Amino acid sequence: MHIVRIKGTTAAEIAGSVRDQVASGELAPQAGLPPVRALAAELGVNRNTVALAYRRLVEAGVAETRGRGGTVVAAVPQLAREGVGAGGDCVDLASGNPDPSLLPDILAAARSGSYSRPLYGAPALDAGLDAWARADFAEDVDHAFRTLVTHGAVDATERLLNAHLTRGDLVAVEDPCFLASIGTLRLSGYRSAPVRVDGAGMRPDALRAALEAGARAVVCTPRAHNPTGAGLTEERAADLRAILTEHPQVLVIEDDHFSAVSARPYHRVTPPSSARWALVRSVSKFLGPDLRLALVAADADTTARLEARLSAGTTWVSHLLQHTARELLMDPRVHELHERAREFYARRSALLVGRLRAHGIDVPYQPDGLNVWVELDVDGRATVAALARRGWAVRPGHLFAPDPAAHQGAIRITSSTVTEPQAEEFAAELAEVVAELRSTASTADAASTADAATGPPPSRPGH
Template sequence: MEHDVALAITGRSAADIAASVRALIERGELLPGDPLPPVRNLADDLGVNRNTAVAAYRQLTLAGMVVTRGRGGTRVADRSVVAQEGFAADNVLRDVATGNPDPDLIPDPSRALAGMAGRPVLYGEPVIDPGLERWAGEWMRADLAPSDLRLTITSGAADAVERLLAQALVRDDAVALEDPCFLTSIHTVRVGGYRPVPVPVDDEGMTVAGLRSALEQGVRAVVCTPRAQNPTGASLSERRAADLREVLRAHPYVLVIEDDHFSMLSRRPFRSLIGPDHKRWALVRSVSKFLGPDMCLAVTASDPETAERLAMRLTPGTTWVSHLLQRLTLALVTDPEAMAAVAAAGLHYAERNDAFAERLTALGLPTTAGDGLNLWVPLPVPARAVSEQLMRRGWLARAGDEFVLAGAAPSRRLRLTVHDLADADADRLAADIAAAVRAAGGRLIPAGME
């Protein structure tokens, strides 16, 4: 295969060689995952200097056309679409795969909107609303060990993570991601051309051995969800957080990004990977889960240098987040009635997920609810077989395979969003999942024998 590809590649300069490979990819003669010839072999076949071939491959890497895997060689990049969160378009099935908060539990902004009048903000003024900056500073400092921090406001958590990675990395740099992983993080890393290094997640969060292995592989950044990890619902225990901080002590300049997406809704304490002496770090908290996805605003606290670079990443495009949106956020988070609604919503999500886990356990599918909007349901058979059976029964569920970074074995997990189901619908879904498992050849465990 590699010899055939080498014969098809032409050119004497780095630019011509790169253009030849690009043409092979565009014509479909090279497919995602196909290997390219080793640099030495390609240089010999074309009669060019080895550095010329290296430069050609570097151009292709920077363009996102190929990825380099060290001893695994250079391969055509995978450009397949990553699954996205949210409702499935044009779907007639009952969707329990959305990952959405309940719109009925989002605080009504009407009263806050009525009191938002203020003078217009002009070019060159401070990009953070002073009132929001004071409130957010107290919110973030309460949970961070480093004393010297700066605040940045971005258009949501995904925007913050994308810009944080872009200011610190170049294409093909390695990034440690939780495995299984939040879909948006997978998409962000893939679009940025970075190389994901999976770190396994267990009931206490990111594993110590997994993080240590990722650091040994030269990751330049670590993206972690300290609580309500999506999809598993895991939250860092106090011991696990301490052990992870100890591992990171030897790598103070690796950028650590914590995405505390569930923040005010979480029923678990916040525990951080960021030690008091870590040099490059950022804590990101979006308001989307508790004030609604359309409130595209996130607060990022970071070390001063990272904050300065993040601000520079904002200047070519959206220089600041609308001050109207910032004022609305401040009005809501300082309104006791709105915050009481947020607290009630967090309790509702926890209670509904616990209740559904108990339903599954009673039917022979032992399940424990974590934190967050979703349930991560273990199955005795591959999840895709179960999700296909559920489609026949009128349900759209999300198989765990979409969240997995490593491993060839089919996932045996479903991620379900069930907090908005009425009791009768929850009973029916739980029974249909048990029937789907049986139809797929799985065995249920009688209550009391798990």
């Protein structure tokens, strides 16, 4: 067994010694560090010195605390990702992907219009795309803003959080939550404050509790929430704005990823009093997942911080991608395609929800977007496994929970490509699976009750 030999008499030296051993492989991921008192006694230093060293290691992402489990070397988080279905012959209702037939021809757009190869030092933002974005945002943002382009919504969210927060800060996120947002928080070392979501979006009482607990940022999806399909109503948005007005220094990020094809209007949650805010509109859901680009409107200070991280000559977003997006966003034929996509996605979602309800599966509201969220009274993992054996791929709800112990009975179903026969067959089979799992659970409960009633067998003399 390897014995940890940590050296040093100052917090910096102790933290450096641990980092050296992690880098050399002497301390493997999940390896436990000595208790603070024990290490302080061994090194002959005050325990506060060791505690400070451990705190710096946690802030740097080298270690993590586990309460009574002590401090351990951090491992790279194993994160669930979007776009994962089930292989083989399963019908894919799991991937969260848009319908390919409702996406425009990216290559044709890349070849059209005027494109000149930029060199280092060129402006970071395509002028035509900037003009389109400013006009688009101006319809929804009623105070001063600037625009930027990032490498997609996930990139924008991560950079925005990193521009204003430090490791260990608390971030209010929807519960359940977009998979990539969960990954961003874990990889960046932020703590999550889950805010429960219902059919109208974030619940005001839950948001207030998160802010009172010290959340320094809020990440909110105003419509087509992934995974639930929830969309903010005008009344709910007003309630959330009122709460956020009381916290003007909190960073507010709105991820409006489904903007061009959503069946719902956009209702803004960012109040005029917010000093730090951003509205992010990516294009992957309606122009194509490979077009890694998002348009961002933000306050002047936030834009300046983002610019510093996206400066020309280092990591600007490809002008070829910007040119392609501009050509597509300004093409009337693409606008017509988006109208069709909006209608088709809404129709397919309603079709699936209708068939589920007809078979006794409760879906309390009509979702918007590509997915339908179902809360069941049986185990979600068992439901997913049973459906897979029947040839259906869906995703378990716990993957979308900031706290993996939550939403154990939920599943997420992608409705973007579902047909009428598939909707009927799937709903019928899901109802059968739920009935079977309920029966199995009832039998197990009855057996457990019987065992408890009879008690242990009597002991024999001499035992």
